[in-house]
Amino acid sequence: MNENQDSYRQIVKATSLFGGVQVFNIFIAIGRSKAIAVLLGPTGMGIAGLLNTTLGLITSITSLGLGTSAVKDISSANSTENHEKIIPLVISFRRLVWATGLLGTLLTLVLSGWLSRITFGNDDYRLAFIWISITLLWNQLSSGQLVLLQGMRKLKYLARANMIGSFLGLVFVLPLYYFYGIDGIVPGIIVTSIVSMVIARFYAGKIKIGHQPVTFRETLNLGKGMLILGFAISLTGMMDQLVAYIIRIYISNTGGVDQVGLYNAGFAIINSYVGLIFTAISTDYFPALCAKSEDNISCQRTVNHQAEIAILILSPLILMFLVFINWVTIILYSSKFVAINSMIHWAILGIFFKAVGWAIGYIFLAKGAVRIYFYTYVLSSVIMLGTNILGYKYWGLEGLGIAFLVSYFLVLFPGYLIARNKYNITLDSTLIRILLLQLFLAICAFVLVKILSTPYSYLAGIVLIIISCVYSYRELDKRVSIRPYIDRLLKR
Numbered sequence: 001m002n003e004n005q006d007s008y009r010q011i012v013k014a015t016s017l018f019g020g021v022q023v024f025n026i027f028i029a030i031g032r033s034k035a036i037a038v039l040l041g042p043t044g045m046g047i048a049g050l051l052n053t054t055l056g057l058i059t060s061i062t063s064l065g066l067g068t069s070a071v072k073d074i075s076s077a078n079s080t081e082n083h084e085k086i087i088p089l090v091i092s093f094r095r096l097v098w099a100t101g102l103l104g105t106l107l108t109l110v111l112s113g114w115l116s117r118i119t120f121g122n123d124d125y126r127l128a129f130i131w132i133s134i135t136l137l138w139n140q141l142s143s144g145q146l147v148l149l150q151g152m153r154k155l156k157y158l159a160r161a162n163m164i165g166s167f168l169g170l171v172f173v174l175p176l177y178y179f180y181g182i183d184g185i186v187p188g189i190i191v192t193s194i195v196s197m198v199i200a201r202f203y204a205g206k207i208k209i210g211h212q213p214v215t216f217r218e219t220l221n222l223g224k225g226m227l228i229l230g231f232a233i234s235l236t237g238m239m240d241q242l243v244a245y246i247i248r249i250y251i252s253n254t255g256g257v258d259q260v261g262l263y264n265a266g267f268a269i270i271n272s273y274v275g276l277i278f279t280a281i282s283t284d285y286f287p288a289l290c291a292k293s294e295d296n297i298s299c300q301r302t303v304n305h306q307a308e309i310a311i312l313i314l315s316p317l318i319l320m321f322l323v324f325i326n327w328v329t330i331i332l333y334s335s336k337f338v339a340i341n342s343m344i345h346w347a348i349l350g351i352f353f354k355a356v357g358w359a360i361g362y363i364f365l366a367k368g369a370v371r372i373y374f375y376t377y378v379l380s381s382v383i384m385l386g387t388n389i390l391g392y393k394y395w396g397l398e399g400l401g402i403a404f405l406v407s408y409f410l411v412l413f414p415g416y417l418i419a420r421n422k423y424n425i426t427l428d429s430t431l432i433r434i435l436l437l438q439l440f441l442a443i444c445a446f447v448l449v450k451i452l453s454t455p456y457s458y459l460a461g462i463v464l465i466i467i468s469c470v471y472s473y474r475e476l477d478k479r480v481s482i483r484p485y486i487d488r489l490l491k492r
Helices: 003-062 066-080 084-112 112-120 126-132 134-151 155-205 216-255 255-275 276-291 296-332 334-348 349-367 369-423 429-451 456-480 485-492
Strands: none
Touching: 003 084, 003 112, 003 126, 003 134, 003 155, 003 255, 003 296, 003 334, 066 084, 066 134, 066 216, 066 276, 066 349, 084 112, 084 126, 084 134, 084 216, 112 126, 126 134, 126 155, 126 429, 134 155, 216 255, 216 369, 216 485, 255 296, 255 334, 255 369, 276 296, 276 349, 296 334, 296 349, 296 369, 296 456, 334 349, 334 369, 334 429, 349 369, 349 429, 429 456
């Protein structure tokens, strides 16, 4: 097996494992979204979205980006099998996780009244923020355990923790929505965070790290590198959450809470369902890229291979959503949410550009290029905020979908130019060919759905979906020889 095949196989292996996890999580998310849509309606979805967005903003500020930066340091130390370095590093990381989690909780408690007024325009949700403040600590502890599993590349444990945590979270949340309606949102957030923390701690406990005395000074010294990179990540995460927060507040003030609920529903489909491949791939992609960060040739190969696999897997899924979005919306939510269809039609095309830009963006993190990563993220945040506000102002929900497409198209080029000029990393002709062909099929599906009535749009769309599937299958088979596995499966 040559190096290229080995690279592709590792990508597909990790993707298949966590792709399965994400598919499972999607079914869980469908159940949760369906419950919110049916039991709570757009208003309930809007309230839940605003609460979770606010929590996400505070988390991005107080977590100091430790999750991503720690994965880099832990995976690098693990690749050398230097246990003397891993033990104090993990101990120091766990202490920092506790500190940042407590900081988030205290900040939410102190600012509960202000958060309620800013988010909802009144003090009615002050008590809600007080109750959910403790979830900032529990979520940080849970995230810390998952980071350890990821950094040590214990992918099976990580997969199980995600799956079981998601399932049990849904089991406990559904009765709360059923019996208490909108009043069950806050208890649901609390219960979900507790379940996630317990499950993550259980699987992280299976890793035998060992123990040795680590002083406070040693903790600071070991944590310095994580904190420097993490601070930049925290700032970018804060900007990301702040942009999401401002957009939702703008939509709420302009169109109402119901519009926020529709917006959340639309982008849950884009980011959670269609974008599941990013979560699946990134789990192993970032640690693998960190291990090769000193070799630009290896980095380039990994980035291109990663982007190729992402597009080949995503493209048929994108076309399916383009063609059958009306059915998808009704199945996932209800007929009350069909207003998001036009938004999704535009936004889903942006996934192609996001796939390439996403693969490139990890280069700066893997190499520890803090300033470059920060400045490119600032630029992308400004573009995202500006396009979304303008899009909603002039075209409503559909404009938000157009903004998603335009922003990811514009954001792709600065990151690529910097990577090419600084690290000599370029996009292979093979990747460009795959991108353009699958994008062409998606645009054809987009146009046909717009101009043709049913059932003709479905028939034409199905033909395009089949073409995309066949092409993706052939390209994947060239890289990882999947045909023998399928043949063996069919024989069984």
